[in-house]
Amino acid sequence: MSDRELSAKALALDAKQASFALAASSAASRAAALEAIAAALEARREEIFAANAEDLATAKAEGIAAPVLKRLKFDEGKLRDVCRGLRDLAAMEDPIGHEQLRTELADGMILSRVSCPIGVVGVIFESRPDALVQIAGLCLKSGNAVLLKGGREAMRSNAVLYDVLREASEAAGMPKGWAGLLTTREDVGVMLKMDGAIDLIIPRGSNAFVRYIMDNSRIPVLGHSDGVCHLYLDKGCDAEMAARIAVDAKTQYPAACNAAETLLVHSEELHRALPVVADALAKAGVRLIGDERAAQVIACEAATEADWAAEYLDDVISIRVVDSLQEAIAHINRYGSHHTDCIITADDEAAKVFFALVDSAGVYRNCSTRFADGFRYGFGAEVGISTGKIHARGPMGLEGLCSYKYILCGSGDIVADFAQGRREFTHRKLL
Amino acid sequence: MSDRELSAKALALDAKQASFALAASSAASRAAALEAIAAALEARREEIFAANAEDLATAKAEGIAAPVLKRLKFDEGKLRDVCRGLRDLAAMEDPIGHEQLRTELADGMILSRVSCPIGVVGVIFESRPDALVQIAGLCLKSGNAVLLKGGREAMRSNAVLYDVLREASEAAGMPKGWAGLLTTREDVGVMLKMDGAIDLIIPRGSNAFVRYIMDNSRIPVLGHSDGVCHLYLDKGCDAEMAARIAVDAKTQYPAACNAAETLLVHSEELHRALPVVADALAKAGVRLIGDERAAQVIACEAATEADWAAEYLDDVISIRVVDSLQEAIAHINRYGSHHTDCIITADDEAAKVFFALVDSAGVYRNCSTRFADGFRYGFGAEVGISTGKIHARGPMGLEGLCSYKYILCGSGDIVADFAQGRREFTHRKLL
Numbered sequence: 001m002s003d004r005e006l007s008a009k010a011l012a013l014d015a016k017q018a019s020f021a022l023a024a025s026s027a028a029s030r031a032a033a034l035e036a037i038a039a040a041l042e043a044r045r046e047e048i049f050a051a052n053a054e055d056l057a058t059a060k061a062e063g064i065a066a067p068v069l070k071r072l073k074f075d076e077g078k079l080r081d082v083c084r085g086l087r088d089l090a091a092m093e094d095p096i097g098h099e100q101l102r103t104e105l106a107d108g109m110i111l112s113r114v115s116c117p118i119g120v121v122g123v124i125f126e127s128r129p130d131a132l133v134q135i136a137g138l139c140l141k142s143g144n145a146v147l148l149k150g151g152r153e154a155m156r157s158n159a160v161l162y163d164v165l166r167e168a169s170e171a172a173g174m175p176k177g178w179a180g181l182l183t184t185r186e187d188v189g190v191m192l193k194m195d196g197a198i199d200l201i202i203p204r205g206s207n208a209f210v211r212y213i214m215d216n217s218r219i220p221v222l223g224h225s226d227g228v229c230h231l232y233l234d235k236g237c238d239a240e241m242a243a244r245i246a247v248d249a250k251t252q253y254p255a256a257c258n259a260a261e262t263l264l265v266h267s268e269e270l271h272r273a274l275p276v277v278a279d280a281l282a283k284a285g286v287r288l289i290g291d292e293r294a295a296q297v298i299a300c301e302a303a304t305e306a307d308w309a310a311e312y313l314d315d316v317i318s319i320r321v322v323d324s325l326q327e328a329i330a331h332i333n334r335y336g337s338h339h340t341d342c343i344i345t346a347d348d349e350a351a352k353v354f355f356a357l358v359d360s361a362g363v364y365r366n367c368s369t370r371f372a373d374g375f376r377y378g379f380g381a382e383v384g385i386s387t388g389k390i391h392a393r394g395p396m397g398l399e400g401l402c403s404y405k406y407i408l409c410g411s412g413d414i415v416a417d418f419a420q421g422r423r424e425f426t427h428r429k430l431l
Numbered sequence: 432m433s434d435r436e437l438s439a440k441a442l443a444l445d446a447k448q449a450s451f452a453l454a455a456s457s458a459a460s461r462a463a464a465l466e467a468i469a470a471a472l473e474a475r476r477e478e479i480f481a482a483n484a485e486d487l488a489t490a491k492a493e494g495i496a497a498p499v500l501k502r503l504k505f506d507e508g509k510l511r512d513v514c515r516g517l518r519d520l521a522a523m524e525d526p527i528g529h530e531q532l533r534t535e536l537a538d539g540m541i542l543s544r545v546s547c548p549i550g551v552v553g554v555i556f557e558s559r560p561d562a563l564v565q566i567a568g569l570c571l572k573s574g575n576a577v578l579l580k581g582g583r584e585a586m587r588s589n590a591v592l593y594d595v596l597r598e599a600s601e602a603a604g605m606p607k608g609w610a611g612l613l614t615t616r617e618d619v620g621v622m623l624k625m626d627g628a629i630d631l632i633i634p635r636g637s638n639a640f641v642r643y644i645m646d647n648s649r650i651p652v653l654g655h656s657d658g659v660c661h662l663y664l665d666k667g668c669d670a671e672m673a674a675r676i677a678v679d680a681k682t683q684y685p686a687a688c689n690a691a692e693t694l695l696v697h698s699e700e701l702h703r704a705l706p707v708v709a710d711a712l713a714k715a716g717v718r719l720i721g722d723e724r725a726a727q728v729i730a731c732e733a734a735t736e737a738d739w740a741a742e743y744l745d746d747v748i749s750i751r752v753v754d755s756l757q758e759a760i761a762h763i764n765r766y767g768s769h770h771t772d773c774i775i776t777a778d779d780e781a782a783k784v785f786f787a788l789v790d791s792a793g794v795y796r797n798c799s800t801r802f803a804d805g806f807r808y809g810f811g812a813e814v815g816i817s818t819g820k821i822h823a824r825g826p827m828g829l830e831g832l833c834s835y836k837y838i839l840c841g842s843g844d845i846v847a848d849f850a851q852g853r854r855e856f857t858h859r860k861l862l
Contacts, residue, residue, distance in 0.1 A: 024787040103808070119820060211649070218642070218646060220651065241842075245844075247845075248846055249845075252846050252847050252850065357454070357455050359450075361837060363836055363837070364839045364840075365840045366842050366844070367840070367843070367844040370845075371839060376536065376849070377534070389550060390653070394836075403820035404824055405786075405791065406793045406808070406824075406825045407795075408794075408798055408802060409782075410795070412675055412798070413802070414678075414680075414798070415683050415801035415802060416683050425809070
């Protein structure tokens with residue numbers, strides 16, 4: 001085993017060890033540590049900016065694209081945002097130790113279920129250095145130890161940010177090793193095999209990358225793969241509202257997973273709402289790719305089967321005409337990615353059917369799919385958006401980072417007494 | 432692809448199709464279907480008993496062990512139990528459509544989170560035909576389509592039971608194909624690859640089997656692997672109570688995953704509680720395997736390192752002497768299987784520390800580990816006991832078979848208005 005592998009393994013084992021102490025730490029101590037990290041980040045700002053400037057210079061020299069450079073930048077504004085984020089987290093209600101149920105099983109035996117941290121969470125994230133602070137903050141607030149693997153481009157920025165947060169949090173009493181920084185691809189390989197030490201992996205990245213992780217680890221994986229979100233224009237919808245929402249859902253940030261990729265249009269709206277929406281999208285600079293019926297009404301390129309499953313992540317949208325709400329729903333469940341899908345309708349009954357039958361984390365009516373986000377949902381932040389249905393679905397905040405345990409208190413109770421009919425269960429709900 | 436593979440694939444795709452309709456079905460219709468299944472099972476009892484008699488005869492001819500034969504038997508008593516179970520389920524509160532949160536995101540925009548079925552659940556279970564009915568009942572109540580793969584020994588019983596439940600439920604209006612019966616090992620192989628159609632796999636079986644499933648599928652897997660449960664005798668514990676609980680936890684049903692496998696004893700109890708407990712266990716026919724210190728006080732075989740991780744599933748227990756509560760906790764977290772562990776103590780503070788630091792689905796005080804069970808917890812039944820920390824932990828009943836979706840209703844709201852400061856989020860909790 002190489003030194004690098006040994007070191008990644010040691011970080012994971014340290015995190016596991018720290019996770020026990022962290023699970024037993026007080027809400028006040030974790031909140032104080034979050035405040036301490038914010039203060040330390042502010043105190044060491046120049047060091048952070050200098051490291052980030054080096055990362056930016058290297059990235060520019062390597063000819064990295066402008067949008068990536070923008071994400072890589074960690075300036076005064078980003079520092080202010082992450083520090084505010086940490087202080088907001090510190091002030092939020094503690095997610096750990098909540099009693100979720102309390103039942104009297106039988107006279108004198110009380111069962112309760114209490115929220116607790118998951119343990120050790122491994123997060124693989126992209127080139128934004130601010131993501132490192134956000135993710136570590138969410139994990140600390142929820143009592144989880146964390147292994148952080150950031151993008152290569154942000155290497156120097158991440159190293160300094162990590163050093164600040166580790167030092168400040170440990171000085172504030174958090175257990176040594178609760179956060180570990182992994183830096184190489186080789187480290188990720190080591191992480192995937194450590195199912196004894198790591199409880200959950202959250203990969204933020206491409207669909208292919210997420211599948212690679214799932215195929216190569218026994219550790220549970222949460223996170224989204226694709227974001228193929230739909231807007232469905234129901235018959236009788238408000239065309240102006242549809243146009244406004246379509247432009248926002250497509251162009252407000254086309255590279256986001258919650259941007260719309262396909263517009264479904266009820267055939268009765270072919271000559272009414274479709275031209276209005278298509279015109280607004282075209283004016284906003286969006287390339288339109290439509291099926292045959294759409295092409296008879298609006299100017300667009302010809303769609304192929306591949307377009308229905310495409311995540312363009314760009315100013316491009318596919319358009320398909322359907323003959324019913326049911327056909328729209330079937331299309332979404334077949335080609336979509338179970339992320340966020342919206343119906344534009346004035347019909348309450350149609351919305352109800354759409355909500356019940358569309359199998360997605362977010363089912364919307366009359367608003368932009370871009371609202372699918374932990375901050376916008378009021379969760380403070382998110383470690384990812386889950387398109388799976390197990391554990392957490394949609395934007396994953398503090399609650400998604402918690403598990404629970406059952407606590408049973410008795411006074412010498414044995415099962416034989418119940419099996420042999422000497423005692424009976426009462427199952428009285430106390431909460 | 433063989434006919435068999437095609438057929439397993441078709442069952443999975445049918446289940447996926449049915450899952451959408453099932454998710455939108457009413458609570459009353461699902462409850463009525465459960466009642467209809469119970470009535471049909473009673474009506475076709477002779478047919479069921481005849482098939483079961485054939486399975487039993489084959490198993491006997493093959494020289495299958497007595498405990499397996501006992502589990503395989505489906506008689507009047509078992510029929511009564513499963514029918515009562517189905518009717519209890521029908522009467523329980525519906526787990527689907529519960530509003531779990533409601534937040535005003537901004538003026539006129541309401542976000543709610545509503546429980547919904549997971550979709551299609553694949554369950555691989557052991558030789559008990561009654562398990563087929565129980566699992567199908569839990570899935571139907573929670574609106575999930577299900578693929579059932581039972582033990583080979585129960586093949587004929589399962590075929591009849593499945594036929595009854597499918598026919599009765601479909602006649603009662605449940606969507607065709609909501610339940611599918613898989614019969615071969617080859618079917619399981621097909622199932623593992625169908626990550627587009629199946630949302631969750633619950634394998635009930637050996638540790639090696641569960642790991643095999645995890646290594647060969649991208650589909651999330653829930654369920655327990657081992658059951659290495661501990662009893663820790665804290666200093667000052669009530670020795671008589673400890674003896675009573677130890678005998679129950681070890682011998683009431685030693686083959687169960689919630690039976691105790693290791694006794695940890697505080698060194699101050701070496702001469703006081705240990706002999707009392709060891710004596711009671713020996714009298715109950717339990718083989719004792721102890722470490723060196725224990726062997727100085729009680730008659731026992733010498734333990735090796737392998738004993739601390741052993742799941743005996745038999746009348747055998749390992750005994751280790753520890754010098755502190757912390758050492759006991761460290762032993763449990765290192766060698767245990769995160770299932771259920773109990774402290775016998777009169778000390779509230781010690782119990783508190785044990786509850787916080789032991790990383791198991793169940794942390795108990797002064798009662799038998801055998802209480803870890805969905806029925807005993809008041810969940811009606813269970814599809815399995817999860818020793819993982821993602822999604823569901825401990826006995827997994829209806830709640831563990833549910834996911835949720837976020838519903839967002841607006842009136843033309845777009846993200847650009849918030850991004851550009853024209854509107855602000857209110858995040859007002861309405862629930």
